[in-house]
Amino acid sequence: MTVLQTVVLTMVAALGVAVVTCRDPLRQTVVNGLYGLVLVVLFTVLQAPDVAISVTVVSTVGYTMLLLVTIQRTRRQDRREEDHG
Numbered sequence: 125m126t127v128l129q130t131v132v133l134t135m136v137a138a139l140g141v142a143v144v145t146c147r148d149p150l151r152q153t154v155v156n157g158l159y160g161l162v163l164v165v166l167f168t169v170l171q172a173p174d175v176a177i178s179v180t181v182v183s184t185v186g187y188t189m190l191l192l193v194t195i196q197r198t199r200r201q202d203r204r205e206e207d208h209g
Contacts, residue, residue, distance in 0.1 A: 153191040160184035
C-alpha cells in the first residue's frame with residue numbers, strides 16, 4: 125500500500141465518521157457529498173476509474189442534490205404548517 129492510498133483511506137474513514145456524527149441534516153448532506161468526492165479519489169488512486177465515475181454520478185451529484193431538494197421542500201412545508209396551524 126502506498127502513502128497516497130493510506131492518506132486517502134484515512135480521509136475516507138474520517139469523513140465517514142463525520143457524516144455519522146453530524147446532527148444537522150443540511151451539514152450532513154454537505155459532508156456526505158465530500159465523502160463521495162473522497163471516494164472518487166480513492167477509486168481513482170486504486171485504478172478503478174469506472175467505479176470512480178459511477179460514484180461521481182450517484183454519490184457526489186445525484187444523492188446530494190436529491191437530499192438538498194428534499195430538505196428544502198420539507199422545511200418549506202413545515203413553515204407553511206406553522207403559519208396556518
